[in-house]
Amino acid sequence: MSLKLFQETFGEAPAVSGWTPGRVNLIGEHIDYNGGAVLPMALPLGVDMALTPIEDDLAQIVSAQFEGVAVRQLSETASHQWSDYILGALAQVSPAQGWHAAIDSSIPFGSGLSSSAAVSVGALRLAREALHLPKLSAKEIALTAQSIENNFIGVPCGVMDQMAVSALAPGEAMLLDTQTLAFEQIAIPEDWCFVVHHSGVHRELSDGRYAERRATCFAAAEKLGVNLLCQAPISALEIENNLTDIERQRAAHAITEHARVIAAKAALDQRNLSGFGKLMIESHASMRDDFDITTPAIDQLVDVSVECGAIGARMTGGGFGGCIVSLVDAGHKESWRKRFEERAAGAKFIC
Ligand code: GLA
Numbered sequence: 001m002s003l004k005l006f007q008e009t010f011g012e013a014p015a016v017s018g019w020t021p022g023r024v025n026l027i028g029e030h031i032d033y034n035g036g037a038v039l040p041m042a043l044p045l046g047v048d049m050a051l052t053p054i055e056d057d058l059a060q061i062v063s064a065q066f067e068g069v070a071v072r073q074l075s076e077t078a079s080h081q082w083s084d085y086i087l088g089a090l091a092q093v094s095p096a097q098g099w100h101a102a103i104d105s106s107i108p109f110g111s112g113l114s115s116s117a118a119v120s121v122g123a124l125r126l127a128r129e130a131l132h133l134p135k136l137s138a139k140e141i142a143l144t145a146q147s148i149e150n151n152f153i154g155v156p157c158g159v160m161d162q163m164a165v166s167a168l169a170p171g172e173a174m175l176l177d178t179q180t181l182a183f184e185q186i187a188i189p190e191d192w193c194f195v196v197h198h199s200g201v202h203r204e205l206s207d208g209r210y211a212e213r214r215a216t217c218f219a220a221a222e223k224l225g226v227n228l229l230c231q232a233p234i235s236a237l238e239i240e241n242n243l244t245d246i247e248r249q250r251a252a253h254a255i256t257e258h259a260r261v262i263a264a265k266a267a268l269d270q271r272n273l274s275g276f277g278k279l280m281i282e283s284h285a286s287m288r289d290d291f292d293i294t295t296p297a298i299d300q301l302v303d304v305s306v307e308c309g310a311i312g313a314r315m316t317g318g319g320f321g322g323c324i325v326s327l328v329d330a331g332h333k334e335s336w337r338k339r340f341e342e343r344a345a346g347a348k349f350i351c
Contacts, residue, residue, distance in 0.1 A: 002064070002102040022113040023113065024043055025316045030217075033157070035228030037230075039264060044171065045350070058098050084152070086123045088148040110202045111317070125141060156211050159181070160176060163183065191273075199324060201320075209293070209319075253287065295320065313326040
């Protein structure tokens, strides 16, 4: 699609084009900046992009999802526009190179499915290819995309999303150690089906609540005497320390979530569907009760999903809105979906 849009807008074929997936995080939320393990999976939805370098210092960017052509100076700062993510990536690759660019995303924005990571990872890869720069590894691309998000956009996110979208193909999952960035690719058993629904609640990670959670976790880690919160043992929560109530709650989520991810990987290895599902449900409860990042509408969707027969369900992504992911036995997928969508009025099927 972006090829056609590019051709229609700029009157010629692009020099390079490519596709980058979004991701759904199956378990391990808000622990990628706490040194925890996470288990994201790449989606069949993604961002299609086409680029041509031009002799100018402006980026002219068109998107199938937004009106008009964004014309941006490569030296501009981010300004809360949809074109910020691609601009940040293009400027990182070459600070004065102009571009024609077209984007078409099948990932809904602000839904917790990493549309922004897919844009920056895709733009970094393609711009480097167009300028004949040496190919970077998936990890190098992910770290560069994370630094764009941290320093150009201003969201202090971890590296899970960028690692997932840069290293995985649709349907593949990874166990990622966010301290070493070592990862193991994981095949999802064929009879397991992860279904993503949008709650209808839009979310923004740049509104300060993400940064606040992160700051509280760092304060708790310091008081517990560890560099990163997930390095603390669960017993650290029970012994006498000077954590505030909020710090104790946030730490309880991070430390137990890390343990759940390790247990979820073991459940996957043993093809223990109900064990994995139970951990998803516990993860959601921890995000709701201790990390306080869910919303009543999302809590209700998760409950309804399980009542309708999902083996597990939880909110996915940064929180405060966005999507839920349900684990369903593939044989019962259609009947579960029918029951769930009848009862869950605001929920929209994503994939
Ligand atoms: C967002 C961030 C990630 C991660 C998740 C929560 O998606 O970009 O780094 O922290 O939230 O798990």
